[in-house]
Amino acid sequence: MKCFETFRNRGELFFFRLRQSVRVQKSAHISHSRREMRSPAVRIASVKVFVTFALSSFLLLVFYSVCDARGRGYSPPLLTTSPVLKVRAADDSYYDCEMMATPQDFAPIRSPQTIHSIIAMKVQNKSVIELGTRNGDGISCFAQFASSAIAIEYDKTYCARLEERARLHNPPFWSVQCVDAFKYENFDADIITWWQQNPLTNFAVLKKLKEEQCAGRIRQSAEAILVFDEKWPKDMKDFALLSSVFSWQQRVNFDEYRLCATENARDNQGRDLCYRSKGVFAVASVPISQYPYFKCQEPEIFHIFFQLFIKFYKFFI
Numbered sequence: 452m453k454c455f456e457t458f459r460n461r462g463e464l465f466f467f468r469l470r471q472s473v474r475v476q477k478s479a480h481i482s483h484s485r486r487e488m489r490s491p492a493v494r495i496a497s498v499k500v501f502v503t504f505a506l507s508s509f510l511l512l513v514f515y516s517v518c519d520a521r522g523r524g525y526s527p528p529l530l531t532t533s534p535v536l537k538v539r540a541a542d543d544s545y546y547d548c549e550m551m552a553t554p555q556d557f558a559p560i561r562s563p564q565t566i567h568s569i570i571a572m573k574v575q576n577k578s579v580i581e582l583g584t585r586n587g588d589g590i591s592c593f594a595q596f597a598s599s600a601i602a603i604e605y606d607k608t609y610c611a612r613l614e615e616r617a618r619l620h621n622p623p624f625w626s627v628q629c630v631d632a633f634k635y636e637n638f639d640a641d642i643i644t645w646w647q648q649n650p651l652t653n654f655a656v657l658k659k660l661k662e663e664q665c666a667g668r669i670r671q672s673a674e675a676i677l678v679f680d681e682k683w684p685k686d687m688k689d690f691a692l693l694s695s696v697f698s699w700q701q702r703v704n705f706d707e708y709r710l711c712a713t714e715n716a717r718d719n720q721g722r723d724l725c726y727r728s729k730g731v732f733a734v735a736s737v738p739i740s741q742y743p744y745f746k747c748q749e750p751e752i753f754h755i756f757f758q759l760f761i762k763f764y765k766f767f768i
């Protein structure tokens with residue numbers, strides 16, 4: 452409201468100045484016709500009208516854009532106007548994995564493409580490793596933004612498809628390591644990401660990554676990006692246990708119901724899954740160095756205690 456009052460006051464000031472200038476111009480014009488010669492006062496008044504008009508229009512534009520941006524819930528730098536917002540929107544759609552990748556799977560078999568769009572933004576110009584890549588719907592989008600990308604998958608059928616898909620681009624956007632993630636030894640990257648599925652569980656992977664970091668094989672700044680399905684209790688228990696160490700988190704609506712229902716049209720068991728193909732996913736980052744349930748210097752007994760604590764929490768809560 453205050454913003455629009457300022458806007459209105461500026462508008463009134465503008466019209467007041469405009470009226471004054473017109474009056475000056477009129478009187479100058481009258482004296483001009485009386486004297487039947489062009490007075491410098493006429494020219495000055497015209498310039499004044501023009502300048503006042505231009506300045507006021509500019510001010511109106513600035514105030515409108517600020518009010519408009521505030522009304523949309525932005526806390527704008529000056530001139531977050533509609534055209535600039537459109538540019539922002541175009542920027543966001545730059546990372547639109549729904550548009551960029553032709554899916555082979557659908558949620559909830561894999562994480563939603565809207566989540567992959569956020570990962571795409573986060574891995575811009577960074578090295579990324581995805582654990583458990585399946586058919587590669589995620590990596591085929593976010594690898595395009597990363598400085599390098601590795602897919603780690605232990606299922607040979609998926610590995611073959613991943614290789615095939617990677618070769619569609621020359622040079623390929625990602626490389627494939629067809630191994631059990633727990634046996635892999637070169638995790639050094641800016642970002643390591645996965646969506647858990649037994650045995651690739653969040654706590655098992657985080658412990659492995661922290662051990663590797665303690666041994667000096669992963670850079671200190673490395674981050675793990677984890678995703679959580681809000682309709683999957685196991686994910687949400689992990690989310691609760693880890694939320695104190697998230698460096699950022701985001702909740703995202705998604706809707707892949709049509710894709711899921713079409714793919715599972717003739718399969719009852721598959722169709723039952725589709726209630727999870729629409730809803731909310733969360734995506735969050737754990738700086739590996741901050742992972743609290745494994746400490747580099749502590750004796751094995753602490754790690755056993757942490758594992759028991761996590762098991763106890765998951766069982767009772």
Ligand SMILES: C[S@@+](CC[C@H](N)C(=O)[O-])C[C@H]1O[C@@H](n2cnc3c(N)ncnc32)[C@H](O)[C@@H]1O
Nearest residue numbers: 561562583584585589604605606631632648651
């Ligand atoms: C839930 S899916 C993830 C889908 C994938 N992130 C996507 O968005 O398309 C889990 C994947 O992890 C793989 N996986 C599970 N345990 C693994 C392990 N120990 N090493 C490598 N891959 C594993 C599975 O084969 C499966 O493809």
